[in-house]
Amino acid sequence: MSKFTRETHTINGVKTVVHTAGSGEPVVFFHGGGTIDGFDFAEAWTDRFRVIVPYHPGFGESDDDPTYTEMHDYVMHYLELFDAMRLDRFNLVGLSFGGYLAAKFACEHGHRVKKLGLIAPAGMIDPLNPMLDILAIPGEEVPGLLVSDFEVLKRRLPEKPDLDFIGDRYREATTLARLLWERPGDPKFMRYLHRLKMPTMIVWGDEDKVIPVQQTETWRKFIPNADIRVFKGAGHLVHLERREAVEAVGRFLS
Amino acid sequence: MSGAVRFNAMHFMPYVHLPENHKDYKSLWVSFPNKYFDPEKGHALYERYLSELVLADRLGFDAIVVNEHHNTVYSMMATPNLIAAALVPQVKNARICVWGTPPNFMLPNRLAEEYAILDVMSKGRLEIALPLGTGMEYWSNPVNPATAREKFKESLKIMLQAWTEDGPTTHYGTHYTYRFLNPWPRPFQRPHPPCYIVGTGSPETIEIAAELGFGYASVFVTQQRARELNETLRQRASQYGHTLRPDQLPLQSWVYVAETQERAEKEYIEHLQRFFEIYARTTPQFLAPPGYLSVDQLKQRAAMADKMHGGFDFDAVSKSFFIAVGTPEKVANQLGEWGQLMKTNHFNCVMHIADMPHWKTVKNLTLMAEEVFPRLRARSAQPALRAAAE
Numbered sequence: 001m002s003k004f005t006r007e008t009h010t011i012n013g014v015k016t017v018v019h020t021a022g023s024g025e026p027v028v029f030f031h032g033g034g035t036i037d038g039f040d041f042a043e044a045w046t047d048r049f050r051v052i053v054p055y056h057p058g059f060g061e062s063d064d065d066p067t068y069t070e071m072h073d074y075v076m077h078y079l080e081l082f083d084a085m086r087l088d089r090f091n092l093v094g095l096s097f098g099g100y101l102a103a104k105f106a107c108e109h110g111h112r113v114k115k116l117g118l119i120a121p122a123g124m125i126d127p128l129n130p131m132l133d134i135l136a137i138p139g140e141e142v143p144g145l146l147v148s149d150f151e152v153l154k155r156r157l158p159e160k161p162d163l164d165f166i167g168d169r170y171r172e173a174t175t176l177a178r179l180l181w182e183r184p185g186d187p188k189f190m191r192y193l194h195r196l197k198m199p200t201m202i203v204w205g206d207e208d209k210v211i212p213v214q215q216t217e218t219w220r221k222f223i224p225n226a227d228i229r230v231f232k233g234a235g236h237l238v239h240l241e242r243r244e245a246v247e248a249v250g251r252f253l254s
Numbered sequence: 255m256s257g258a259v260r261f262n263a264m265h266f267m268p269y270v271h272l273p274e275n276h277k278d279y280k281s282l283w284v285s286f287p288n289k290y291f292d293p294e295k296g297h298a299l300y301e302r303y304l305s306e307l308v309l310a311d312r313l314g315f316d317a318i319v320v321n322e323h324h325n326t327v328y329s330m331m332a333t334p335n336l337i338a339a340a341l342v343p344q345v346k347n348a349r350i351c352v353w354g355t356p357p358n359f360m361l362p363n364r365l366a367e368e369y370a371i372l373d374v375m376s377k378g379r380l381e382i383a384l385p386l387g388t389g390m391e392y393w394s395n396p397v398n399p400a401t402a403r404e405k406f407k408e409s410l411k412i413m414l415q416a417w418t419e420d421g422p423t424t425h426y427g428t429h430y431t432y433r434f435l436n437p438w439p440r441p442f443q444r445p446h447p448p449c450y451i452v453g454t455g456s457p458e459t460i461e462i463a464a465e466l467g468f469g470y471a472s473v474f475v476t477q478q479r480a481r482e483l484n485e486t487l488r489q490r491a492s493q494y495g496h497t498l499r500p501d502q503l504p505l506q507s508w509v510y511v512a513e514t515q516e517r518a519e520k521e522y523i524e525h526l527q528r529f530f531e532i533y534a535r536t537t538p539q540f541l542a543p544p545g546y547l548s549v550d551q552l553k554q555r556a557a558m559a560d561k562m563h564g565g566f567d568f569d570a571v572s573k574s575f576f577i578a579v580g581t582p583e584k585v586a587n588q589l590g591e592w593g594q595l596m597k598t599n600h601f602n603c604v605m606h607i608a609d610m611p612h613w614k615t616v617k618n619l620t621l622m623a624e625e626v627f628p629r630l631r632a633r634s635a636q637p638a639l640r641a642a643a644e
Contacts, residue, residue, distance in 0.1 A: 069401065136393075138539040167553045173544035177400040181544070 003043055004053070006061075011080050017061035018054040018085070022046025025114075026090040027253060028082075029053045030098030033122070033134065033176050034169065035060040036143065036156055037095075041239050045250050049091070054081060056098075058175030069178050071186065075105050082112070091253045093117035095239065096210070097176070100189075107192040116200045117249045120211050120236050121219075125185040129214040133184060135177060139169055148207040148235040193222040200226040201252040203245045205234030227252060259593070259634035260501060261627060262351060262602045263310035263619065264319035267303045267337070268533055269327040270609040271295045276532065283326040283390040283536040296330065303330075304337075306606060306615050308344045313623035317349040317381065319602060321452075322356065324394035328533045335368045342376045349379045353452055353471055356387030357409035358402055359395045362430065363437050365409075366416040370441045378442035383452035383471050384410060386459060389541045400545025403458055405429045410466070417446035450502070455483040456551055464490035469502030471602065476574040477592075480505070484596055504600040505592055507576040508607060510614075511621035515580045519568070521614055522579050527566045529608040582625030590630055599634060 004019040019039065027049040029042050039053045055062035057077060068074065078101075082090070092113045094102025099121025106113040122131060134142065140161070147153045158165050200223055206213045216228050229248050234241040239249075273290050276282065307318045320337045323329035331337050338352050350372065357365055373380040386406050392399040408427045412435065415423055421436030441447055451463035452471040460483065463470045470487050472480050484503050491498050508526065512518035538559065542552055571577060578588040589601055605622065606615045 066400075135544060138537065163553045163556055166556050167549045170542070170544065170547075170552045171549045174400050174549070177398060177544035181398040181400060182396060 003046055004039075004051075009081060009084050011077055011084060012065075014057045014065045014077070015063040016054060016057065016077075016081055018052060018081075020050060020052050022049055022051050024049045025253075026050045026052055026087055028087070028090050028092050030092070030094035030102045031056065031059065032096035032098050034142075034172050036169075037146070037153070037237050037240055038156060041246050044243070044246050045253070048250065048254055052085070052087070052090075054078075056101075056175075058178075059172050064171070064175070066178065068175075071101065071104055071179060074101055074179075075108055078105055079109065088112065089114055091115045091117070093119065093249060093253075094121060095119040096236065097122050099123070103193065103196065104189065106198065107195045110195055110198060113198050115253050116196060116198050117252065118200065118202045118219075119239055119245070119249070120204050120208055121202070122211060123185070123189050124211075124215050124218055125187060125190065126212075126215050126218045129212040129218065131184075131211045131215075132209065134210060135173065135181065135184070139166070139173070145209045146236045147241055148205065148233055149241060152240050153237065190222060196223050196226075199252070201249060202226050202228045203238055203248060204228070204230050205236060205238035205241060205245075206230050206232050207234060208236045208238070210236040259599045259630050260316045260601065261622070261630075262317040262319045262504070262600075263307065263315040263348075263605045264321075264353075264506070264602055265303060265307055265606050266321070266323075266328060266533075266604070267299070267330045268608060269296065269299065269330050272327060272532070281536045281540055282533060283323075283328065284393045284540045286325070286327065288325070290327075299330065302612055303606075304340060304344070306612070306619065307341060309616065310605065310619050310623075311345040311348040313619055314627060315348055315619075315623065317351050318345055319351040319353050321353045321383070322385075322391075323388070324391050326390065335372060338372050338380075339375070342372065345376075345379075349381055350376055351381040351383065353381075353383030353450065354385055356385050356391060356406075357413065358387060358397050358405050359391065362409040362412040363416060363432065363435060366413040367437045367439075369413075369447060370417070370437065370439050373441040373443055373447050374439050376442075378447075380441075380443070380447040381450070382447050383450040384468075385452040389543050389546045390536055392543045392546060393540055398545070399543040401429075402546060407462060410462070414446065414466075417441055450504070455479055456547070457486075458548075460487050460490060463487060464496070465494050467491060467494065467496035467498075469498065469504065471504050471506065473506055474575075475506075477576060477595075478574075480576070481596060484598070500598045501600040503596065503598045504602040505576060505596050505598050506602045506604065507578055507589065507592065509585060509589075509603045509605060509622060510579045510618050511582055511585050511626060512617070513581065515584060518580045522610075523568050525608040525610040525614075526568070526571070526577070530571065531566055533608050582621060582629065585622070586626045586629035586633075589626070590633055593630075 003021040007018050009016045042051045045051050057065045057068055089112050092102045099118040100123030106116050143153055202219055204213045204216050231238050231242040231245050238245045279286050320331055320334040322334045324332050334352050338350050369382055408429050412425050416435055416437050422434040425432040425435055450469035450471040451459050453459040455472055455475050472483055488498055510518050510522035512521055576592055578585045605618055
């Protein structure tokens with residue numbers, strides 16, 4: 001039984017579903033560019049924190065807004081959601097696409113982010129270690145690329161993809177395509193990373209097949225003070241494959 | 255135009271010299287390596303295919319139809335306006351249908367200009383279809399499938415404005431800004447060449463055709479779906495105050511005519527089979543890039559794909575699509591029956607398919623023109639049938 005309770009906010013007309021659990025200092029978690037991995041891993045933080053997991057518009061239980069065509073639309077969405085939730089200052093953790101969004105939010109609104117955790121974040125343009133163009137990968141091949149040990153993810157997937165599952169994945173890919181089809185990377189993203197002055201931790205799996213672990217070195221160049229942890233034998237969804245990764249982020253935030 | 259029965263000769267101009275290992279590739283679209291294109295062989299094919307379309311004109315086909323696809327052996331017409339331009343001086347009587355270039359892959363003013371040039375050069379014989387483009391084309395062109403439909407609508411608006419309003423005009427939209435929309439030349443036909451929307455009948459494209467009063471050229475739809483599509487379109491168009499003429503709803507049919515039924519099937523079926531199994535072979539991913547379809551449409555199509563299984567079955571394919579194969583009498587009867595069923599007098603006939611050799615194409619075109627046309631034209635002159643078609 002999940003500890004999380006579900007609440008709904010309407011932000012500029014977009015129904016936004018937020019799951020929260022625990023008490024203490026707030027930790028907001030931004031999920032990645034898909035929602036098959038779930039967010040139950042974050043229960044590990046609920047003994048110390050009030051964990052807040054919103055679904056981005058166009059993903060999971062939140063509604064679509066086809067007018068969201070750039071990353072900045074999401075930054076503005078969250079600015080307004082956090083205002084509505086009276087979250088003034090909080091810890092922010094983002095995974096993959098959510099890491100990109102979290103870093104972008106923190107670059108622009110750093111005074112609201114106490115500590116920043118990035119789990120295999122996307123967004124970095126690193127020509128020598130490029131991110132896999134996930135939009136070009138056939139849907140049925142994607143789950144296998146997300147983890148090192150497929151068993152970890154398998155139990156979260158239907159035995160045979162049914163129409164609802166296929167439709168849900170197509171919807172989330174559509175949301176990503178609106179943002180990233182023409183330009184998967186924004187060259188200006190890196191320009192402002194120096195604004196990330198808050199304590200920052202970056203975690204990565206050394207067998208990440210989506211974003212190469214070598215990108216940790218590139219992040220280090222932009223955020224020299226970041227605490228970077230690499231976990232052996234884990235893939236892109238390092239938080240599912242290594243409990244220690246989740247614990248490390250929890251300790252960092254404490 | 256709306257009264258007389260009309261026959262088009264449609265050609266895909268496929269590249270037929272496939273490597274033996276083509277089955278190793280999951281798709282003959284988008285990602286099939288272009289190293290397999292041999293320009294010497296390509297040159298010979300262009301010469302041959304153009305001669306077949308010119309022959310169709312000489313034989314009395316009412317129109318020649320070309321269209322656009324990218325990154326595929328299925329079609330060597332990545333830019334069909336070039337093919338149309340090559341046809342203009344050779345095709346003396348038939349209308350020339352570019353069905354068509356997806357406006358999303360061109361600047362709309364430039365597409366309006368190219369069509370105007372073809373229309374003026376051909377002295378008003380151009381017809382245009384405006385496709386969104388298949389899903390495959392969005393993997394091959396740098397255009398966002400998730401915003402394709404709104405961009406498509408904006409492009410149409412710009413093209414129509416360029417043709418129907420005296421320039422210079424302006425356009426300030428989501429995807430394009432025109433400070434001086436004033437293209438030269440303007441089309442020969444006023445206000446513009448006949449336009450069709452082309453597609454497989456998604457509710458969104460039907461609505462666009464209905465609103466603009468355009469025809470709709472359905473492609474790769476089953477008989478049942480085509481009938482529903484035409485019915486929906488007529489209803490929706492009337493909501494916008496448009497009454498569609500029968501000729502605005504062309505019926506796409508695959509045709510092969512021979513001396514006997516047995517001979518027709520023997521000469522044709524192998525090519526039709528290779529068309530479905532080889533040339534049209536692609537992947538679900540390429541068919542539906544993210545955002546190209548609504549989630550509901552995607553699920554409907556995924557459900558349909560699940561139901562289709564087993565190998566190629568000519569009888570089953572013949573029953574579900576408009577495939578007329580046989581003697582002139584049989585083909586004439588078949589087309590006549592479908593024309594009544596679909597309430598149209600406009601037959602868009604695919605006269606060459608897959609790796610059909612030149613001699614069969616010439617034979618097919620000739621028997622169709624000399625043996626089938628007179629039968630159907632005589633019938634369409636009968637008032638009762640004409641009334642039914644209208």
